Amino acid sequence: MKQYIDTGKKDTRSGFGAGLLEAGRADERVLALTADLKGSLKMDAFAAEFPERFIQCGIAEANMVGVAAGLAVTGKIPFIGSFAEFVTGRVYDQVRQEVAYGHTNVKIASSHAGITLGEDGATHQTMEDIALMRALPEMVVINPCDYNETKAATIAAAKYDGPVYLRFGRPSVPNFTPADKPFVIGKADVMNEGNDVTIFACGHLVWEAIKAAEILEAKGVSAEVINLATIKPLDEKAVIASAGKTRAVVVAEEHNMAGGLGEAVAGVLAANAPTPIVFVNGGDRFGQSGSPAELMTAYGLDAAHVAEAAEKAISKK
């Protein structure tokens, strides 16, 4: 089994900040907008280097979405950044009309997503944002797994012509994917090949899936781990092929059941290759205050739970 080394914990939002800076250097059309969360979104370096291309919108997310759409109409490539809840649920209709229906080249940079936002509690811990963005026609939805992948995905989003929802998080987590690997939108990434069960995961759950595969290997179970960082468009071929090989599936994500990666994978498999599935997600719940690690365990999202789910999936074959 392939070994992944944590090269040092980093937050994925800093990967976004680094990617934004690189994308901004490569293309002067790239702009950064925020609703009073420049520091939280790690836009400081971009704002320092390109002060005229950094647009502070104040705490007015609805207006920020519309302004970004207008900027995109004129040929700019605006990234709008805020907390996940405030660039999705709070402004769903604005994103729907101005970005999705208008098909403007706006990139929605969504930080502090999921339960691992931690101490701030449920008002800020959205576990529903993937569902909202997946529901919008043509919206690309990406949830990278670590600093390096978030940086690469940010650069790829800037190059892609069309609306993108880019989701990442606040806590420092293992950084284990190669630093120089380009991100390909819509392409599944096989992290580990295996034969007994496939664990599909996105975001912070990819690392947990890799750790779960190690737990399973010690028990003689061969798990395939596939990173589905692009949730939409889903790499259906890769999903069908791997499920066809292992005939047992786990889908793990830091999101609730409704409308998440789990339902996306289940939909593909139900229509093409019915396969036993066990879901690892937040269920149908709100979050609460706590440390990220505490919450990952309490909500059943850590490696131990993923490994348990894999054994359950195998037992359903």
Next chain:
Amino acid sequence: MASIQQLKQISTQVRRDIVRMVSAAGSGHPGGSMSSADVLTALYFGEMNHDPATWRRDGAGQDAFILSAGHIAPVYYSVLARAGYFPLSELGTLRKFGSILQGHPSVRKGLKGVFQPSGSLGQGLSAAAGIALGKKLSGDPNRVWVLCGDGESEEGQIWEAGMFAIHHHLDNLVAMTDWNGQQIDGPVAEVAGEGDLKAKWEAWGWRVIVADAHDFEAILKAYEEAKKGLGTGVPTMILWRSDMGHGVDFMAGTHKWHGKAPSAEQCEEALRQLGETPLGDY
């Protein structure tokens, strides 16, 4: 630029188009369309720097216009067609399956002249501010226009955008409000309390012009005044004092024609009142 006589003729024809389009579609919003017919006619035939032949969605090298109150699409479509953006014959397809003239403006059906979709209220001023900022960043000296409703101004996002535009010195932005005092459920004053829009926009720091929306001399004067905003660092708001349904006596001054199609008989009567023009019906 068209003369006042010509503008009157065009806007009368636009009103005829509105009545006929909405009547044929069997649904739509004639009231606000009629109240904005004169100011939009004067904008597209007198004030705006635009050219249908070279129009592009990115607005480069031309003025841009956003209809924030997307439900008054009939007036927008008629003015665009009369200005040469698409064949007049398309006007008869309003709200029909496959038409470029969707119930509310869309950018997905190949309709020239439309920069952003609208219909969900309160969003157009933000989009216009974004285009205005984009023009400034690109060194394009042209202006951006946006038309909102007074009922629409109950949406909080309008005021977010107002704050943004002044903070970012968008003096190339001219917003306009069709201040007809009516919305779908009744007079604005009764539904939500419109208050003094002039005082509100002045408090936001904008240049504010109040003008009669049905007097072309006043309209052109207001546009001249708006032009003086360029270089001041301050965006301009024109509050158009208008009558919903203006031009047809039984439609005028009431919210009841906000979103109702005239019957065949009502259409005939409205056309009789408006009178024919040399421009001819579509």
